[in-house]
Amino acid sequence: MADRYSRQVLFSDIGEVGQEKIRSSRVALVGCGALGSVSAEMLTRAGVGKLRLMDRDFVEESNLQRQSLFTEEHVSKGVPKAAAAESTLRAINSEVEIEGVITDVRWDNIEGLCRDHDIIVDGTDNFETRFLINDVAVKHSLPWVYGACVGSYGISFAFESGTFACLQCLFERPPEVGTSQTCDTVGILGPVVHVIAAYQVTQVLKILTDQSPSRKILQVDVWNGTWQTLGAERAKSQQCRCCQQHEFRFLEGEETTRMTRLCGRGAVQVSPQQKGPPDFHDLSQRLDKSGQVDFNQHMMRIQIEGYEIALFADGRSIIRGTEDISEARAVYAKYIGN
Amino acid sequence: MLKLRFFASLKDLTGESEMEVELKGETSVREVFQQLKTRFPRLEKYEPVLLVAVNQEYSDMDSLVAPGDEVSFFPPVSGGAR
Numbered sequence: 524m525a526d527r528y529s530r531q532v533l534f535s536d537i538g539e540v541g542q543e544k545i546r547s548s549r550v551a552l553v554g555c556g557a558l559g560s561v562s563a564e565m566l567t568r569a570g571v572g573k574l575r576l577m578d579r580d581f582v583e584e585s586n587l588q589r590q591s592l593f594t595e596e597h598v599s600k601g602v603p604k605a606a607a608a609e610s611t612l613r614a615i616n617s618e619v620e621i622e623g624v625i626t627d628v629r630w631d632n633i634e635g636l637c638r639d640h641d642i643i644v645d646g647t648d649n650f651e652t653r654f655l656i657n658d659v660a661v662k663h664s665l666p667w668v669y670g671a672c673v674g675s676y677g678i679s680f681a682f683e684s685g686t687f688a689c690l691q692c693l694f695e696r697p698p699e700v701g702t703s704q705t706c707d708t709v710g711i712l713g714p715v716v717h718v719i720a721a722y723q724v725t726q727v728l729k730i731l732t733d734q735s736p737s738r739k740i741l742q743v744d745v746w747n748g749t750w751q752t753l754g755a756e757r758a759k760s761q762q763c764r765c766c767q768q769h770e771f772r773f774l775e776g777e778e779t780t781r782m783t784r785l786c787g788r789g790a791v792q793v794s795p796q797q798k799g800p801p802d803f804h805d806l807s808q809r810l811d812k813s814g815q816v817d818f819n820q821h822m823m824r825i826q827i828e829g830y831e832i833a834l835f836a837d838g839r840s841i842i843r844g845t846e847d848i849s850e851a852r853a854v855y856a857k858y859i860g861n
Numbered sequence: 862m863l864k865l866r867f868f869a870s871l872k873d874l875t876g877e878s879e880m881e882v883e884l885k886g887e888t889s890v891r892e893v894f895q896q897l898k899t900r901f902p903r904l905e906k907y908e909p910v911l912l913v914a915v916n917q918e919y920s921d922m923d924s925l926v927a928p929g930d931e932v933s934f935f936p937p938v939s940g941g942a943r
């Protein structure tokens with residue numbers, strides 16, 4: 524199909540040379556929800572060489588309003604998103620090597636999944652995974668393109684951390700649960716997904732053809748009609764632990780014990796990433812000398828040194844008596860362990 | 862006067878997409894934010910995670926602003942519309 528990319532090649536900033544670069548590129552796409560499926564389709568039509576998409580979910584009915592690669596048949600058969608996307612994309616462009624990987628992208632597999640690619644595209648729905656992507660990108664000098672939306676609002680930025688800011692320059696750590704709205708609570712409008720994905724893919728095409736992406740953070744509200752770009756040339760932090768000191772805490776799994784301050788409740792919740800049922804018997808024997816311990820099949824309550832620790836069967840704990848994350852971390856490590 | 866702009870959930874929280882506040886002289890964004898918090902206590906939890914822009918350039922809480930400047934506040938946005 525010699526004609527296939529003719530209109531894109533006619534676009535002078537791409538041309539034959541640019542198209543060849545796109546054709547030989549390898550793109551890793553983490554998350555294949557709304558942003559991911561819209562980006563994946565554009566990248567596939569643009570003719571990237573290889574596209575690896577990773578997702579842990581199944582297609583559900585509420586996805587169809589905005590996730591353009593999926594159909595009612597995918598819903599009724601409960602097809603994993605990565606597999607559904609793979610088959611739709613192959614039908615769109617058989618020249619692209621499409622690989623759908625059904626997996627939860629985590630600290631212990633992300634490097635292997637993303638390293639051998641030219642760029643990483645963010646289609647995730649959470650900051651923890653983005654901090655992981657950022658670690659991999661900085662460690663292996665890969666560019667990556669952040670995109671997120673909620674309601675009618677979206678934001679995007681292309682990270683090239685060698686010279687410019689990385690995600691940790693902007694946010695030292697993932698925002699705590701409750702400070703970022705989610706699509707599950709305030710909904711999401713289909714059009715903003717396409718705006719943000721379009722901006723993301725444009726940055727990807729510029730980077731793949733060795734051109735500078737925008738150095739501005741895009742924020743847009745399609746419903747209210749506001750579109751603003753923020754200059755981010757000065758956002759690089761000289762103290763950044765990730766891109767300056769090369770501490771890859773997320774990639775090392777050091778940040779996988781999630782700590783959440785429960786504002787106004789004088790408590791911190793600890794959700795270990797690897798959930799296994801805690802051994803209540805063992806713990807109670809260990810702790811009943813230093814504190815007061817009660818438990819049933821669902822949970823355990825420990826009163827110790829002015830703290831009250833509620834430990835649930837799914838591994839979660841709520842530590843009362845502090846709203847300080849590091850204090851809670853120390854209490855958890857001391858009495859519950861890692 | 863100093864112009865303040867709020868985006869996404871911050872707009873819902875303050876009930877305004879923009880407002881103007883009195884400003885006598887140069888001050889830090891942090892100081893402006895402290896004043897805002899007394900009016901909108903729910904802003905507190907956003908303090909460590911906000912993106913701040915002064916005159917459409919990425920900035921932080923320690924940046925200084927003067928009358929006539931425009932400060933924008935953005936909450937973190939995490940959705941990928943799963």
Ligand SMILES: [Zn+2]
Nearest residue numbers: 689692763766
């Ligand atoms: Zn950095």
